[in-house]
Amino acid sequence: MKNISHIEFYTETKEERLPGFAPDFPYIASCAQLDKYRDGFVPWHWHKPVELFYMESGAVEYCTPQGSTIFRAGAGGMVNSNILHMTRPRGKDEENIQLNHIFDPSFIAGEAGSRIEKKYVVPITAASQLEIIALYPDDPQQARVLGLIRESFRLREQDDGYELQLRAALSEIWLALLALSRPLLKEKQRYSKTNERIKPMMIYIHEHYAEKISIAQLAAATFSSERECFRLFHNCLHMTPVEYIKSYRLQMACQMLARGREPVTSIAQACGLGSSSYFGKVFREQTGCTPSEYRQKWQDHDSEGQC
Incomplete structure (x- = not known):
């Protein structure tokens, strides 16, 4: 897991550049130490991969076109595919560590057009009202998902079967996020892109x-x-x-x-x-x-x- 203190962009598209992201394994894990970011915040950006995160310490504010959401230590969530967002620490002079899974939806969906993609992945990635899925430990259902996310960061690349274990862990988390999101997904999409x-x-x-x-x-x-x-x-x-x-x-x-x-x-x-x-x-x-x-x-x- 790499420790990062700034982000970079592709020259052609100006999307966030994700070092280590490969076609045969579209996934990276990162540890963002927001209190050590050069600019003191993460500027507005977007990326096709989804961003699944857990706040290890400190507090961070996520801003999207719909508004802002605060995540404190023990909370977490997911930023949807291609959503504009920026983040900034909420406190000063305190450790602020965020653990991130960043992966292309195809990592769990498999081949484009597959049944898994249509049934489980697209309902979330195509939902314009789901810019961010927020998870907080005081809600029992959300706390369970947070536990899965926290536990998934304990997987190590040197472990036998790491890639399969990781995909299984992210798939279980995704299924739980889909269940939590169903009430909102049933609502009429009021938000334009x-x-x-x-x-x-x-x-x-x-x-x-x-x-x-x-x-x-x-x-x-x-x-x-x-x-x-x-x-x-x-x-x-x-x-x-x-x-x-x-x-x-x-x-x-x-x-x-x-x-x-x-x-x-x-x-x-x-x-x-x-x-x-x-x-x-x-x-x-x-x-x-x-x-x-x-x-x-x-x-x-x-x-x-x-x-």
Whole structure:
């Protein structure tokens, strides 16, 4: 299980990149130490694999287009396939550890179009109202599922039959999640897939963040009106397009500072943040330190380890 302190994105799709994820075994386990994340939070992102997690310590807030949900130590849940989400620790100066199973639904469904996929997997992954399934220990049924999730992290790769044991454990958890979700699945789907409509706008920003981006350009590039652009960002990400552009530019600046040795002035220009003085001002507002102080802290920081 890898210890992670930041996430990366694919250049082509801007989905989260999942190191170690392989076609013949579409699964990874990770230990997210959120109190040690470079940016102090996990930015808005999405991925086709589902995310099954358990809070080992601390507390985290998950935000999706539908709202936010708090998970404290002992709680857990699942983020559905391709759902926009971001996370941030709720407490300061406390250990915040989250254990994650991240796997493509095909890992338990088998071949595309199989009976298992149609009967058990698609009812959840295709349900737009199920952005997050939350599990809390004070509910007996949910506590049982949490116990299964916690126990599943004890499986070790070196164990004989590990792959089969893991698939069996995740299948049992999935079946329990399906049972818990049935009341909501029977309701009429009231939620439109607005997160699918905002993704092209986010991708455009990810591809052009170094350039000047006007709302008119963003709307035109994604065949939307400026009004629709503002509405989608407000409803899905709870911020304006300009705020998201600035936030993404700062995320890219943080990556460049942590990984490279380019002058701060060059990084400011490469991220579309203008002069070094303006860059320093907005960077300090976001991170609480100067670009140089940030670089000194994170340069050559080892983000790989064991939980």
